Amino acid sequence: MGGSLNPEYHGRGLAVEVYRELLQIGFVQYSLHRIVGRCDGRNAASIRSLEKAGLHQEAHLVENEFVKGEWTDEVVMAIRREQWEQRSFSPPASS
Numbered sequence: 001m002g003g004s005l006n007p008e009y010h011g012r013g014l015a016v017e018v019y020r021e022l023l024q025i026g027f028v029q030y031s032l033h034r035i036v037g038r039c040d041g042r043n044a045a046s047i048r049s050l051e052k053a054g055l056h057q058e059a060h061l062v063e064n065e066f067v068k069g070e071w072t073d074e075v076v077m078a079i080r081r082e083q084w085e086q087r088s089f090s091p092p093a094s095s
Contacts, residue, residue, distance in 0.1 A: 001026075001037045002046075010045070019053035027081050034080045040065075041073030050077040054087045 001022050005015055019037070026032040037055055039046040047057070055077035063071035 001035060002039055013052075015046070015049040016052045019050060019055075023053060023079065023084055027084050032081065034078055035084075037077040039075055039077070040067065041075045047075055047077065053079075054084055055079045056083075 001019065003015070003018065023035060026035045035055075036058075037050045039050065041047075041060060051057075056079065057075060058078045059074075059076040061074040061076065064074040065072050
């Protein structure tokens with residue numbers, strides 16, 4: 001998962017709310033085992049938002065993507081269903 005937010009709305013926690021809702025949908029509605037988020041390694045705010053939503057860094061790929069004429073790093077964040085269920089914002093697991 002990933003996304004872009006109009007700069008006018010940065011710093012309000014909206015991305016974290018959206019990520020948490022996407023995790024809810026992925027784990028509850030679709031019974032996914034694992035959800036991954038990828039972002040530009042220079043984007044500390046995106047990395048922080050994914051962390052606040054419960055994801056943790058699994059990889060830092062050096063000069064992995066060519067973006068706007070330059071090679072950039074990519075950070076891969078992820079969370080497994082079991083980890084998500086243990087988070088305080090998640091509902092109890094259904095059987």
